[in-house]
Amino acid sequence: MARMPSVSLVDASADLTSASAVVVGVLPGPDGAALAAGGEPIDAALGGRLTGALHAVGATGRPDEVIPIPTLGRAPFPLVMATGLGPDGHGPRLDTEKVRRAVGAAVRALDSIHPQHIHIAVGDDATSAAAVQGALLGAYTYTEYRSGSHRSELRRITVTVPNPKDAVTRAGIRQASVVAEAVSLTRDLVNAPPNDLYPETFAARAAEVGSAAGLDVEVLDPRALRRGGYGGILAVGSGSIRSPRLVRLVYRPARSRHRIALVGKGITFDSGGLNLKTGSSMSTMKSDMGGAAACVAAVAAIARLRIPVEVIATVPMAENMPSGSAYRPSDVVTLRGGRKIEIANTDAEGRVILADGIVRAAEDDPNALIEVSTLTGGQLVALGTRVIGAMGEPGLRDLVVSAGNSAGEALWAMPLPDELRAGLDSPVADLSTLTGDAFASMLVGGVFLREFVPGDLPWVHLDIAGPSFNSRDPYGYTPKGGTGAAVRTIIASVNALAGQAS
Ligand code: BES
Ligand code: ZN
């Protein structure tokens, strides 16, 4: 990962001579755009000319509108970036996600001038942590595979807060930074090319991340997987020369009476297998490990934040490839625990490795299970590229939806209709991986996975097929490529569950 810039808190009197740019927020208003909270000292430094300048260029304050305003020698810094906070941003408090996106968009827009120091003058008591998180997320770039000149990178972010010494403010900023780092790590893992990131190397990266965060790490190789009866992970991995793995990362804080299981789909490349995908539907399939990456990054962040609840991430990893040794449609596979499933289509591979993963995770006797995967094209049909589908036990599902929403991610609860279960009956095995028709495939995925969750275990399935990878233009703090979807939701949910348990 590119080094994260340092973050320091300053008050409104800070010297901004070294800043390449200062970010201010803009709100739409009845009389045109208006400066948002946090921008007043910057306006004062410019002799009150900022609002006039915004009107002169026709600023509206809508999201993703970023207007550079040169200060022409009238301020210690050369540039103001005026960034839109959107139509609903006004009110007694700024909405945290609007601040995150607006600051992220402004920082992204500065990329071309290679700033070393950016100052953020957006936000109030309640939103300064969101401003910092937006800045860190917007500053993200993936340069691992760019040869040639290494240009200077952003080193320093300063942010105006009402009281830089306040302990609560500082803790909030630290938490926002740790979470942003987890999102960046997830983006890095998703962006890594599949010729370099395959089950063995992904497991090694996960182990490294886990050890650095003080977690217990266990990696099961194919021999251990055979001994453990993980027939699903082995079947999906059998077509690739890159053998599968199962990674377990355990965070065990001193006093915890609550245990949360995380499970994430780690298909390092999904070609579809013998049911080969078409070229265009295969093009983004290095991202089919986005759920696994989110779980790995989240459990490490949870440990860094010392959230007082035990968390165990169980992450199956495989590459889905066609070959003479590949698993076939019609194969019957025996999963850990003994259940036998009939493979309807080798491209529905996620649920096969997840079934093994869920069975293993449930053996730890957790109090809740959160499973995250790029599971179905149906998620994209139903909810598009920015809204995560949440299915499962209603209590936990709604807790996760609301925790995720508060952290700034969009999730929507989806049903698991009982009538879909009958469609999964197999003529030869205990269960088929698909129903006969293609309708409601996101829900069918959830109904299939439910079969492997013990009846009394609250669980939720998050389908992030669309949200995990952005093939379109960047927006807000979201770059092209890996987005880090679900990381903030997982961390916020574990936080909420820890609060309930204590
Ligand atoms: N990895 C895909 C789901 C996916 C699609 C993720 C688009 C991200 C973007 C999954 O393994 C898959 O291939 N699902 C198929 C199954 C079908 C062919 C039986 C689907 O949902 O279309
Ligand atoms: Zn697939």
Ligand code: ZN
């Ligand atoms: Zn897949």
